[in-house]
Amino acid sequence: MRRLRAYLLAARVHHYVKNGFVLLPVIFGHKLLDATACYRSFCAFAAFCLVASAIYVMNDLRDRLEDRHHPQKRLRPIASGDISITEARMFAFWLLLSGGVLAGITLPAPFLAILGGYVLLNLAYSFRLKSMAIMDILCIAIGFVLRIFGGGIAADVSISHWLVVMTFLMALFLGLTKRRDDLVTRAASDTWNRTSLEGYNLEFISLGITVLSSVIVVAYILYTVSPEIVQIHHSRNLYLSGGWVIVGILRYLQRIFVYRENGSPVTLLFSDRILQLILAGWLIHSILMLYGRSLVW
Numbered sequence: 513m514r515r516l517r518a519y520l521l522a523a524r525v526h527h528y529v530k531n532g533f534v535l536l537p538v539i540f541g542h543k544l545l546d547a548t549a550c551y552r553s554f555c556a557f558a559a560f561c562l563v564a565s566a567i568y569v570m571n572d573l574r575d576r577l578e579d580r581h582h583p584q585k586r587l588r589p590i591a592s593g594d595i596s597i598t599e600a601r602m603f604a605f606w607l608l609l610s611g612g613v614l615a616g617i618t619l620p621a622p623f624l625a626i627l628g629g630y631v632l633l634n635l636a637y638s639f640r641l642k643s644m645a646i647m648d649i650l651c652i653a654i655g656f657v658l659r660i661f662g663g664g665i666a667a668d669v670s671i672s673h674w675l676v677v678m679t680f681l682m683a684l685f686l687g688l689t690k691r692r693d694d695l696v697t698r699a700a701s702d703t704w705n706r707t708s709l710e711g712y713n714l715e716f717i718s719l720g721i722t723v724l725s726s727v728i729v730v731a732y733i734l735y736t737v738s739p740e741i742v743q744i745h746h747s748r749n750l751y752l753s754g755g756w757v758i759v760g761i762l763r764y765l766q767r768i769f770v771y772r773e774n775g776s777p778v779t780l781l782f783s784d785r786i787l788q789l790i791l792a793g794w795l796i797h798s799i800l801m802l803y804g805r806s807l808v809w
Contacts, residue, residue: 541669562611645711649687
């Protein structure tokens with residue numbers, strides 16, 4: 513049981529929530545009641561999860577010596593020695609192969625190209641780009657955009673430029689909050705450091721988070737009242753869902769600035785019931801607005 517837990521931790525199963533972006537096209541593309549689109553979207557989600565886990569393992573292999581000086585990362589299975597280097601390499605290989613085979617069997621070739629691009633981007637990030645300030649969070653944001661395009665191909669949905677913009681902005685926001693956590697951790701540690709952090713400080717990151725949070729709210733409201741989006745979704749009431757976005761961002765900012773809590777965005781999400789309720793409320797509200805009539809009939 514301990515071995516299984518070690519492998520699950522190495523695969524970072526709790527980070528699969530990030531791949532939920534793959535499912536947004538099937539929801540906002542009015543394909544949620546289409547069984548084929550849902551099945552293909554789920555396969556796309558699973559493929560991204562498997563491939564992402566492989567990348568996490570490879571990244572932990574590369575950073576294992578550095579991670580041993582980090583107060584939390586030193587507990588990761590590879591850094592702590594719970595999983596050997598040979599076992600980790602085999603695990604990453606089978607995860608990557610499984611994700612590729614699943615995508616190749618169940619999804620069209622363009623999706624496989626997107627998945628391959630995602631792998632190459634993350635390998636470049638792991639081995640070089642994550643040590644470059646600004647470029648590191650841009651890679652994270654592009655990775656989320658690739659998830660959106662992958663989900664669009666799986667559900668056979670044309671991706672709106674609004675969805676791309678919103679995803680990119682939100683991913684940049686989350687990337688900056690993660691770097692803020694890294695800065696706080698470095699300040700409290702005598703041994704751990706990361707090269708890219710030399711290009712950041714708390715003042716810069718706090719300002720960036722503030723600016724991006726404002727831009728996200730404005731962009732989301734513009735999205736909901738855009739004539740193009742109103743026509744696609746046949747609703748003038750999408751702007752009402754903006755309340756969830758505003759409250760969610762304020763809650764997140766409260767956690768990191770008022771309560772001074774640290775941790776990755778995923779960690780904060782899983783530890784905050786209020787954030788979970790806000791996210792669930794936004795999702796349910798959006799689905800009811802988009803599918804309310806269909807569900808009634």
